[in-house]
Amino acid sequence: MRSEELRGEFRDDEPMAGHVSWRAGGIAAHAYFPADLDDLAVFLHGLRHDEPVLMVGLGSNLLVRDGGFEGTAIFTHGALKNLRLESDSSLLTPHSSSNSLIYAEVGVASPQLARFAANHGRVGTEFLAGVPGCVGGALAMNAGCHGSETWNHVERVLMLTRRGERIERRPEDFEIGYRHVRLKAANDEIFAAAWLRFPAGDGHASRERMRELLEKRAATQPLQLPNAGSVFRNPPGDHAARLIEAAGLKGANEGAARVSEKHANFIVNPGGSATASEIEMLVVRVQSTVLEKFGVELVREVRIMGVAA
Secondary structure (H helix, E strand, O other): OOOOOOOOEEEEEEEOHHHOOOOOOOEEEEEEEOOOHHHHHHHHHHOOOOOOEEEEOOOOOEEEOOOOEEEEEEEOOOOOOOEEEEOOOOOOOOOOHHHOEEEEEOOOEHHHHHHHHHHOOEOOOHHHHHOOOEHHHHHHHOOEEOOEEHHHOEEEEEEEEOOOOEEEEOHHHEEEEOOEEEEOOOOOEEEEEEEEOOOEOOHHHHHHHHHHHHHHHHHHOOOOOOOOOOOEOOOOOOOHHHHHHHOOOOOOEEOOEEEOOOOOOOEEOHHHOOOHHHHHHHHHHHHHHHHHHHOOOOOEOOEEEOOOO
8 A cells, every 4th residue: 555645665575584583584575664753653544454464673572484474564663763752631630740651652672662752761671661662562561570561551552553542551451461462452552652650769779770781691592593582481380491401402493593502492593594484483382391201381482474485
């Protein structure tokens, strides 16, 4: 779909390997890079109602199969980027800075949100500094680490329907769990922005805590190699990495895809030479081996989309 009303960029046959942190995968039939939230609403309004849509932020939790995605990928990072303080009009003293909410559109990187909050005297955002994605992904999967989760801080969200309409929703409109979020009453809406509440506190201490957490992350995770973060959710009362290592899978490979020797819940793509099929085969092999050895079914955190080659 092309329209003179649109201000963003439309492309056909967009290679997805350059848009995902695994540096592998097929081609999206169509791609749209919106200019801003208003432009995205116009684009959605003109899109065929049955057109498959794939929302992409930083691509840190995504793999598109080698056969590609037969639909439209919409890229939010760098476009849906508004980030600001807003007064909470529901309070008796809404203009007090301590009562402000943080408004963040879905293309804002999670670490950027964490730094913004700390710079404005908010605490509790430190965990977001280590989430390698955008606000949209954090909302969609209730991203979290170090004992905190995104939806613990969500006051309300802005959704866009496939007709480009805007709807504000509250947490009670969603089914929210560990790495799981589902809208209860509709399935044609996408996250556009969120209003988040974090308590006032020592911003300097918050920034120092972020630095400590990022140093720990760099020391324990294979950040120098293409990866998609934690591949599997932690099962109740256990850790996926422990089970994978206990199954003897550290260093296991399928073609160029390899289970990281540094952190067993990471699959890495050294040199970017693995295919999406090799990565997916290794994901399935890890799941089946852990199930066979320990009777535990590992659930994927990463999204795998599209068709096989």
